Amino acid sequence: MYSSFAKNSYYIYLSDNTGQPLATTRFGLTTPGLKKIFESKRRAEFKGKTGPIDADSVAGAALLRYLEELPVVQQQSPGLLHGLQVQRVNLLWKSGRIEADSKSIARHP
Amino acid sequence: MKTAALPERHPIYERLFMRVSFAWVVLISTPPTLNVRSLPAPNGFARIVDLTFLTDASWLTACHAMLLIALAFYIMRVLLWVALPVALFVNVSVNAVINSQGAIHHAVQIVSLVLLVQTAACYYELWLRRRDPPATGALEERQISWSQQTIAAAYFVAGLTKLIETHGAWIFRARFIGVQIFKTAYQAYYDHLDAAGLEQQLAIAQFAASHGTLVALIAGMGLILELLAPLMLLGRWWGLVLGCSFVAFHLSISSVMQLSFIFHQLLVLIYIVSPIYWIVWIMRGIRRVTSR
Numbered sequence: 001m002y003s004s005f006a007k008n009s010y011y012i013y014l015s016d017n018t019g020q021p022l023a024t025t026r027f028g029l030t031t032p033g034l035k036k037i038f039e040s041k042r043r044a045e046f047k048g049k050t051g052p053i054d055a056d057s058v059a060g061a062a063l064l065r066y067l068e069e070l071p072v073v074q075q076q077s078p079g080l081l082h083g084l085q086v087q088r089v090n091l092l093w094k095s096g097r098i099e100a101d102s103k104s105i106a107r108h109p
Numbered sequence: 110m111k112t113a114a115l116p117e118r119h120p121i122y123e124r125l126f127m128r129v130s131f132a133w134v135v136l137i138s139t140p141p142t143l144n145v146r147s148l149p150a151p152n153g154f155a156r157i158v159d160l161t162f163l164t165d166a167s168w169l170t171a172c173h174a175m176l177l178i179a180l181a182f183y184i185m186r187v188l189l190w191v192a193l194p195v196a197l198f199v200n201v202s203v204n205a206v207i208n209s210q211g212a213i214h215h216a217v218q219i220v221s222l223v224l225l226v227q228t229a230a231c232y233y234e235l236w237l238r239r240r241d242p243p244a245t246g247a248l249e250e251r252q253i254s255w256s257q258q259t260i261a262a263a264y265f266v267a268g269l270t271k272l273i274e275t276h277g278a279w280i281f282r283a284r285f286i287g288v289q290i291f292k293t294a295y296q297a298y299y300d301h302l303d304a305a306g307l308e309q310q311l312a313i314a315q316f317a318a319s320h321g322t323l324v325a326l327i328a329g330m331g332l333i334l335e336l337l338a339p340l341m342l343l344g345r346w347w348g349l350v351l352g353c354s355f356v357a358f359h360l361s362i363s364s365v366m367q368l369s370f371i372f373h374q375l376l377v378l379i380y381i382v383s384p385i386y387w388i389v390w391i392m393r394g395i396r397r398v399t400s401r
Contacts, residue, residue, distance in 0.1 A: 002286075003376040004282060005286055005289060006287065007288065009288045009289060011296050012286075013295075024300050031296035031300050032296050033212040037210060037211040040212070059351075068124035069146040069147070070144055093318055096318055096319040097315070097319065098291045104141060
């Protein structure tokens with residue numbers, strides 16, 4: 001079980017260029033694993049930086065670069081990556097209800 | 110040289126069951142193929158040893174073959190002082206590569222820990238042998254005992270961490286568990302885009318969000334169970350009751366939060382509950398009753 005709980009959390013998923021979700025297992029990963037990789041890229045982005053940065057976009061782009069290199073992805077058609085988007089869904093506990101808000105944070109060229 | 114007395118001895122069929130089952134757990138917790146190209150964020154053992162060679166499929170296959178041989182030796186109890194370190198090296202290395210992708214998980218950690226203490230017990234035995242020849246079966250009993258202690262410690266530390274991390278407020282904060290249930294429900298959905306069970310999970314998440322006190326009480330029972338884990342070492346009955354409670358605890362969390370911790374469950378079953386012992390115990394009881 002989790003060592004701590006918070007009012008807010010988020011998850012990451014992948015979608016195609018039209019915004020339709022793609023199964024994370026097509027990339028040889030799990031969705032929680034995808035989020036952890038994104039989170040480590042995001043932390044790396046903050047390290048040693050000062051001033052405002054759009055960490056989500058930079059980490060999202062780094063995640064897409066990571067996905068490009070995966071053997072499972074390279075065995076599939078290159079079209080899989082075209083317009084691939086990283087979607088972030090923010091969750092918030094508000095007076096006994098959970099609210100979700102999603103946005104696209106990075107797109108593969 | 111006198112050493113601490115070992116607890117109750119385990120019959121040969123039970124020891125064989127434990128060896129075969131544990132070897133199987135080590136095997137399934139060490140993937141033969143990896144979907145990785147590099148180690149972008151070296152973690153654990155990978156920070157000490159450069160494990161990049163394991164991203165090459167031929168090296169990984171060779172390591173897996175070594176693991177199979179080592180586990181066969183482990184089951185037969187031949188050359189344990191070589192077999193155990195090899196199995197430990199392959200298990201830890203492969204999982205360190207997986208954990209070096211920026212996504213760390215601790216699902217397999219308990220398997221590596223048990224493998225580590227069994228290796229340590231083997232070398233401790235070799236050290237003891239310098240003075241006196243050990244009693245027959247003493248090494249295996251020590252390995253079982255140390256494995257049981259490791260499993261109990263893993264649960265106890267998990268409980269303690271929750272209290273330390275939240276300054277004792279874990280149960281109070283558990284009322285926000287609904288957010289995590291909501292998240293894990295969607296994460297499970299996006300894995301395969303399989304909506305089976307999603308609606309039910311979301312309903313549980315919303316229920317948990319609006320009934321925080323009740324959920325906190327249920328979660329609190331799980332925390333208490335973790336803190337009681339050392340009691341599993343008091344004897345077979347304690348092991349049976351608490352071990353089954355842990356498996357039930359995992360199954361309930363798995364159904365709600367998709368966190369199965371399957372290796373924890375398997376090791377509790379193998380070393381703490383030991384179903385083979387109870388099956389034989391019941392069969393003997395039935396035979397005694399029917400032969401009267």
